[in-house]
Amino acid sequence: MMNMGGPSTVAETHDFLKNLFSDGDLIPLPFQKFLAPWIARKRTPQIEKQYAEIGGGSPIRRWSEIQGAGMAALLDEMNPESAPHKPYVAFRYANPLMEETARLMKEDGVKRAVAFTQYPQYSCSTTGSSLNDVFRKAQAGHLEGIEWSVIDRWGTHPGFIEAVAQHVEAALAKFDPATRSDTVILFSAHSLPMSVVNRGDPYILEVSASVSAVMDRLGHTNPFRLVWQSQVGPSAWMGMQTIDALKGLARLGKKQVVLVPIAFTSDHIETLYELDLEYAKEAREHGLEIHRAASLNDSPVFIRAIADIASQHLRDYSAGKIGPTSTQVGLRCPGCTNGTCGTQKTWFARGGR
Numbered sequence: 001m002m003n004m005g006g007p008s009t010v011a012e013t014h015d016f017l018k019n020l021f022s023d024g025d026l027i028p029l030p031f032q033k034f035l036a037p038w039i040a041r042k043r044t045p046q047i048e049k050q051y052a053e054i055g056g057g058s059p060i061r062r063w064s065e066i067q068g069a070g071m072a073a074l075l076d077e078m079n080p081e082s083a084p085h086k087p088y089v090a091f092r093y094a095n096p097l098m099e100e101t102a103r104l105m106k107e108d109g110v111k112r113a114v115a116f117t118q119y120p121q122y123s124c125s126t127t128g129s130s131l132n133d134v135f136r137k138a139q140a141g142h143l144e145g146i147e148w149s150v151i152d153r154w155g156t157h158p159g160f161i162e163a164v165a166q167h168v169e170a171a172l173a174k175f176d177p178a179t180r181s182d183t184v185i186l187f188s189a190h191s192l193p194m195s196v197v198n199r200g201d202p203y204i205l206e207v208s209a210s211v212s213a214v215m216d217r218l219g220h221t222n223p224f225r226l227v228w229q230s231q232v233g234p235s236a237w238m239g240m241q242t243i244d245a246l247k248g249l250a251r252l253g254k255k256q257v258v259l260v261p262i263a264f265t266s267d268h269i270e271t272l273y274e275l276d277l278e279y280a281k282e283a284r285e286h287g288l289e290i291h292r293a294a295s296l297n298d299s300p301v302f303i304r305a306i307a308d309i310a311s312q313h314l315r316d317y318s319a320g321k322i323g324p325t326s327t328q329v330g331l332r333c334p335g336c337t338n339g340t341c342g343t344q345k346t347w348f349a350r351g352g353r
């Protein structure tokens, strides 16, 4: 279960940021080896404060372990032929890092594994970076003798859409029935630098597809927009920014908003700090009544959805209906200049051996 991860305690914030800024697949920096630790050190106090305010760390590890355990229990019932199934969490920037997970997998004598992204929508900067990480660890001899296949995206899976839609409905139910249909549904996803969008990264399209599917499932009862949050640094990022959209809606006389995190499956600083503490507070000062759709966390509908996705994948793979990788993940971004993306894709397409 691959994801970026987050610091479980405030004390782990610096190492998390150092790993993040050292990732050339996410943020290619000149003199990265020197610049990454410097930026991480400078940013640490501010980000530590945010993790302290959301309860002393990121809950992503706890949610991932709950989701993994729930998924594996369902899979054992659904696919007895490949049981027992064991979930391993592998984070890109926080513990448990891929190296530690690889060690556990080796200890357990794992021979068959599915690299299952926990980002619903694919970006080279997120899922792509985690796949490059598996590939590099395998090249370094940490993951020998394992047959791999990949679940690379699932942003329109009906179970995922149903889980999000149910949380949107619960948030909408908090508004007065007389005015509920005037509530704007504002989907918010982590933004991408325009340099990534412009090299042909599929994330913007895939997040849009998720939003469309949720709105179809809700029967278009309310008006909606998709906006983008959490841009970092001075370069151009995909807009419109979530905070500006909230202020703009208030300016246009809108009174009610449901905020929906659509590109991440558990709580993190972007929901608990940025959306709940920063944006919602400011929006309320502009006269908006605002409720956030809960993150998926331990939603049983969501846990069943990831079990369904894995179940179908394992069946189709064993029956020879699909190969180790999807058709879509085989295509590099037309503007990609990262050589590892190419060799990684060839390696996974061979089943990783």
Ligand SMILES: C=CC1=C(C)c2cc3[nH]c(cc4nc(cc5[nH]c(cc1n2)c(C)c5CCC(=O)O)C(CCC(=O)O)=C4C)c(C)c3C=C
Binding pocket: 004, 005, 006, 007, 017, 020, 026, 027, 043, 047, 058, 060, 119, 123, 125, 126, 190, 191, 192, 193, 196, 203, 232, 263, 264, 267, 268, 269, 270
């Ligand atoms: C689908 C989700 C995400 C995408 C796409 C994404 C792209 C992306 N992010 C950065 C830079 C930073 N991201 C940071 C934190 C962070 N990013 C995501 C998710 C996505 N990022 C999450 C969930 C988090 C927070 C983790 C948590 O536990 O809350 C940070 C660190 C925080 C900070 O310093 O402000 C940076 C930096 C880039 C450059 C990028 C695309 C190229």
Ligand SMILES: [Fe+2]
Binding pocket: 190
């Ligand atoms: Fe990010």
Ligand SMILES: [Fe+2]
Binding pocket: 124, 128, 332, 333, 336, 337, 338, 341
């Ligand atoms: Fe790439």
